[in-house]
Amino acid sequence: MCRQAASAPGWLAEGAMSNNDWTPERIAALMALWSEELPTSEIGRRLGITKNAVIGKVHRLGLPKRRQSPKQDLEPADVIRLDNLSADMCSWPVGNPSDEGFHFCGGPKVLGKPYCAKHCAVAYIKPAKVRGNG
Template identity: 35%
Template sequence: MWMEGVMSAGWTDERVSRLKELWGTGMTAAQIADELGDVTRNAVIGKANRLGLSKPGRPRAPKPKPARNRTLNRPIQPRPEVRDELPPEPLAPPPPPGALPQHRRCQFPIGHPGEDDFHFCDHETETGKPYCAYHCRVAYRQRVAAA
């Protein structure tokens, strides 16, 4: 549906040719629109962009770089190393079933799910953790400051 009062620019070959001539003269898009008649400044800019025209002597501005996070402007510190040694496994067997409530039994998986020997550790957990002291040291590895 066509709206009243909207200018229609029929971009004929003659009008495109005239746009190309005027575009390189240094005229503004508004001046070119007035010269061509029956066209808006935005229509001129849009057509010029689609034609790949640029103003002579006006190189396209480089895209602005995104703002940098000030915390990233600090010198890069070497990452701390992660200890590769594991603590020795607990020697004591887990308490018998029923000796501890389920929420106090270590939930560290041993083996692979679906295999016959798959089970959970079942030793008593550390306070506030889902694992026993040994598996807390395995699961929550400590970082060592670089020397």
């Protein structure tokens, strides 16, 4: 059985767009929708194409990147540095030790452990239950 190579001229997956399908009107519509900061899936739905076709054309056109959503800071507001870390605080390291913003979690630690409950769940693996032979 002979398969046509993906790079062979004239080969396109069903529903795929070629560069010839991008008319000036369609490109203008893409650019307008992109500037409205609609999700790529919504732009694709409105243009009748896949979101990957949208992403590819945006990249080829060199359109400006989108603003990234601000990442929510899940760490406590108080930054705990080594000199502020007390024996009852979680000593989970946050960040790269060579970076200026490096600090420790500082949350209340679990009795007998160096970390808070959240970081104990990450640091320790629960032992597998041993099955009896009978």
